[in-house]
Amino acid sequence: MNGLRKIRVLIVDDSALIRAILTEVVSSFPDLEAVGAAAHPLQARDMIKALNPDVLTLDVEMPKMDGLTFLERLMRLRPMPVLMISSMTERGSEVALNALELGAVDFIAKPKLDVASGLQGYAEEIAGKIRMAFHARASSCIHGQSTVSSVSHSGKFSGPEKIVLVGSSTGGTEALKVFLEPMPADAPAILITQHMPEAFTKSFAARLNGLCRMNVKEAEEGERVLSGHVYVAPGHSHLRVTRNGAGYMLRLGGDAPVNHHRPSVDVLFQSAVQSVGANGLVVLLTGMGRDGAQGMLQMRQAGAYTIAQDEATSVVYGMPRAAVEVGAVDEVLPLGAIARRVLEHLR
Known part of the structure; x- marks a missing residue:
């Protein structure tokens, strides 16, 4: 934890239910604060400017712009720690790898059934990964330092x-x-x-x-x-x-x-x-x-x-x-x- 200041989290998900649950989960931990919740990336873009969050949680399938497109633009223009929280199926394993490649720090798979109680059950994992993301360096910054030395x-x-x-x-x-x-x-x-x-x-x-x-x-x-x-x-x-x-x-x-x-x-x-x-x-x-x-x-x-x-x-x-x-x-x-x-x- 950064002194006594709480880790400020912005939640981005098109489901009002998921936004409410994640807000409740984040707010239940004394060192975390849900500073806002956006229904789609265009709204999230404005909220990032206004709220300056420490960590973003991001869904993949959303209206107006999908999460991966938004992630790519975000890492290019304003790198910050991003935790993907999305429904990951076998098809989604490729999506998760794409997200990590684009600069997400980590991901959590939404439960397939009874999402509400399932996410509550993931509360400790979600909190732990938000804390970890906060202490991580944004991946796009790291990639810039990782130029490979020539190998003969x-x-x-x-x-x-x-x-x-x-x-x-x-x-x-x-x-x-x-x-x-x-x-x-x-x-x-x-x-x-x-x-x-x-x-x-x-x-x-x-x-x-x-x-x-x-x-x-x-x-x-x-x-x-x-x-x-x-x-x-x-x-x-x-x-x-x-x-x-x-x-x-x-x-x-x-x-x-x-x-x-x-x-x-x-x-x-x-x-x-x-x-x-x-x-x-x-x-x-x-x-x-x-x-x-x-x-x-x-x-x-x-x-x-x-x-x-x-x-x-x-x-x-x-x-x-x-x-x-x-x-x-x-x-x-x-x-x-x-x-x-x-x-x-x-x-």
Whole structure:
């Protein structure tokens, strides 16, 4: 909380019922204040100028202008933290990814049935994500600082046993794109745990696959780890890596959440301590909370090289900060420099 001042929230939704419920939810927390509610983006535009809110909650399907078009214009003209609150179906997973790509900090799916009581049930999550959005930097500002350093592909990698492990959360969908796009097609395998709901990980992996030279896919149980491939933890399971003869195998587990997350970054990193050890290179990107810090420390103690994203280019400097605080990090770098440094180290 910013001193004693409340976080000022503007709600944008075409449903009068949803506007009333969200206003009630926000106002029920002592550190939050619903300063206004707009029925469509054109009204929201005027209210932003008049009320100067700290955080915007935004629906997608609205009259006069859809939420994504408004989000794109907003991030270009007046960047601010935006939390998407919308009905997300399987089709909506693409919508959610588009919103994150355009600069939204995070999203919450409206319940499909009995929206009123459902949103009340989400009250703590809504409040938590509004607070997180308030402390996040507007993504469009971060993207401007994340210019990728040139990556030259010269020389062979040091061996097929090398493996890169990556953890990320809030802001990670865009950070991962910046990290992966420069990677050459024959780079060592990359394993990723990104905090993301089950319905989104397959679409997210497919989207990255269309942008990258490496082959990006959602991880599968018992899969052999191959160089030139990126494996994204599915939203329903922890991702672990184990030894399989001379190579590695992926294991998925539906066991209890760790650090309130499944998949958990700590689970991935800790699984690699014995199986990968000094052959690992560990990267921790933007995200809220402390997930990954202890696992990264254990990997560093096992001889792996560790890199954390810096505060200036992180949407939320939570997970990288936690790793730095526990002594888990060899090097702190801006997002745009991490891929080059990883490749230099692997060669």
